[in-house]
Amino acid sequence: AQSVTQLDSQVPVFEEAPVELRCNYSSSVSVYLFWYVQYPNQGLQLLLKYLSGSTLVESINGFEAEFNKSQTSFHLRKPSVHISDTAEYFCAVSEIAGYSTLTFGKGTMLLVSP
Amino acid sequence: EAQVTQNPRYLITVTGKKLTVTCSQNMNHEYMSWYRQDPGLGLRQIYYSMNVEVTDKGDVPEGYKVSRKEKRNFPLILESPSPNQTSLYFCASSDRMNTEAFFGQGTRLTVV
Numbered sequence: 253a254q255s256v257t258q259l260d261s262q263v264p265v266f267e268e269a270p271v272e273l274r275c276n277y278s279s280s281v282s283v284y285l286f287w288y289v290q291y292p293n294q295g296l297q298l299l300l301k302y303l304s305g306s307t308l309v310e311s312i313n314g315f316e317a318e319f320n321k322s323q324t325s326f327h328l329r330k331p332s333v334h335i336s337d338t339a340e341y342f343c344a345v346s347e348i349a350g351y352s353t354l355t356f357g358k359g360t361m362l363l364v365s366p
Numbered sequence: 367e368a369q370v371t372q373n374p375r376y377l378i379t380v381t382g383k384k385l386t387v388t389c390s391q392n393m394n395h396e397y398m399s400w401y402r403q404d405p406g407l408g409l410r411q412i413y414y415s416m417n418v419e420v421t422d423k424g425d426v427p428e429g430y431k432v433s434r435k436e437k438r439n440f441p442l443i444l445e446s447p448s449p450n451q452t453s454l455y456f457c458a459s460s461d462r463m464n465t466e467a468f469f470g471q472g473t474r475l476t477v478v
Contacts, residue, residue, distance in 0.1 A: 296467075296469040353424070
């Protein structure tokens, strides 16, 4: 069975600073990887996903994540954050073969201050 | 517009009073699931359904029931709610088990 570890429960950062949210996963087989964002009082929205191909994936609002198979990581980065990026971010993994549901990490709260 | 709709958004109830949270999706997805979100615990899966009349337990099924009589609907039933079921609940759907899930807006349930 797969598992996900998000190493930081909270990441405080100033506006326009770079940020990295860390995600490590554990699985014995090949995986799909996802980042979701949850804004206050809202549901989860897909931010970006890795299914295959290029290991670097990007979102429309400037976030990117890189799949690193050797380190079993899928860290989320943004070079310059905005106040509006304040939200909780969830990393999720599923196994490509067989019956596998999404397994979520415990989330990282990104707090952007002016 | 593709969406997953949950109702109600907020609910306060008393211990032992049966309740149902409805979930409906308009994307013709085969796979649907229910999660609960608690501080520090992230999202934990309660039940999932791979298709009509096919349901199975997730990680935290105790105290919950589900049914899948139609493809678009997947209600969550709490026969006898208890205070430890106070939580934020999300319904999700996807075309396959292991691909991206689309989430509803959530139902905040308080059991007193």
